[in-house]
Amino acid sequence: MPRAVTKLALTFAAALLCGPAFAADDIKIGAIYDLTGPFAGGGSKPASIGNKIAIDMINERGGVEGHKIVGIFVDAQSKIDVAINEAERLLNEQKVDVLMGVYSSAQCVPMSAKVDAAKKFLWMNVCISSAVFKNKNLQYVFRPTIHSDQYGDASCSFIRDWAKPKLNREPKDIKVAIIHEDGPYGVGVASSSETKCKEFGMQVVHKEAYSATTTDLSAMVSKLRRAQPDVILHTGYNPDITLFLRQAKEAGLKFNALIGHGAGYSQIDKLYETFKDDVNYLLDVDPVPAQLLDAKTLKPGLGDLTAEMVKRYKAETGAAEVPPHTSMGFNNTWIFLNDVLPRAIKKYGGYDPEALRKAALDTDIPIGGTTQGYGVKFFPPGTEMAGQNERSIAVVMQFVDGKTTVVWPKEIKTADPVFPLPKGHAYAK
Secondary structure (H helix, E strand, O other), rough: OHHHHHHHHHHHHHHHHOHHHHHOOOEEEEEOOOOOOHHHHHHHHHHHHHHHHHHHHHHOOOEOOEEEEEEEEEOOOHHHHHHHHEEEEEHHHOOOOOEEEEEOOHHHHHEEEEEHOOOEEEEEEOOOOHHHHHOOOOOOEEEEEOOHHHHHHHHHEEEHHHHHHOOOOOOHOEEEEEEEEEOOOHHHHHHHHHHHHOOOOOOOEEEEEOOOOOOOOOHHHHHHHHHHHOEEEOOOOOHHHHHHHHHHHHOOOOEEEEEEOOHHHHHHHHHHHHHHHHHOOEEEEOOOHHOOOOHHHHHHHHHHHHHHHHHHHHHHHOOOOOHHHHHHHHHHHHHHHHHHHHHHHHOOOOOOHHHHHHHHHHHOOOOOOOOOHHHHOOOOOOOOOOOOOOOOOOEEEEEEOOOEEEEEEEEHHHOOOOOOOOOOOOOOO
């Protein structure tokens, strides 16, 4: 068993064995992540480690208003029913004060409805489906990270902004194919991609959904070869991305660019292990890994936080690359522990769900006020996306020769994109 999973499993086991040892004023956070199964390699495990690092650092500073934070980490096993059952067990048996984490949107959508109906507090660090909030008017569920509509906006805006400078073509002359896994995550991103790309006048020449557990995508690859897209927009997890890239190469599928949307595309070190230089110049939309930002553009002290997160993550895992999901787990936990929770205790008298709800609605962090650069202000009750952060930001990144750069938006890019794929690349037209 990998070292990171072992340590998290031991944390959970210790919590079970030592239930009565919790101090009366400890604040218990039940953190739900996929530590095994396909979602673990798609980013859930790095997110859980980032979450744990934030808790550890807070406790080393004395906790929150004198309270020690106890993280109880559980494994959703990349299964919807297990995630829901663990959430109920954490709330009803472990009596946690807050639920946190959750990688998969397929888990997030039903879990958020159940937790909100029970008037318990859920803070979501990773999952991105807009369907979690859209027209649901949730009261006790909050998400500081980006939502799926922003992925399609970012990828299509990238194409629009760089079509003329890089391809010498107008956006209306660009042919786009959209492929995606058929869960809430893939459907949400694909829908926003189609809407936004068509809004910019691009030609959507193929759109297709598939099961993330499929063992054969060759028929879809054949359709893509016939459609001859310039850019492929892909939303998937780790195993299905690996399958697609392998079968696309075997079939000789060619394109100018491939833009992924988080999940497996953000775990570039794992893709590189399998495909080596074939993953050079792949593009990815996600919240930015904190270490890629210029610390001088952020609130003083945040750069030091990021450096400490990176140091601890590398020591924990031995990894050379720190994926975006680590920043998501760390940053969003840090926001809760440093902004929401202290206010709930000091202004609203505690950390029950009602106090936490009121404190979250008071959050008002400006752009540049978090380690990932975005600000935090939640849409209020009665609005279409009540509970979602209205100041979240997605970026487009590119992997080039072992280094990840930010290539969109232009205002914060760290490099110009390599677009189209250079001659000689395995997928280049």
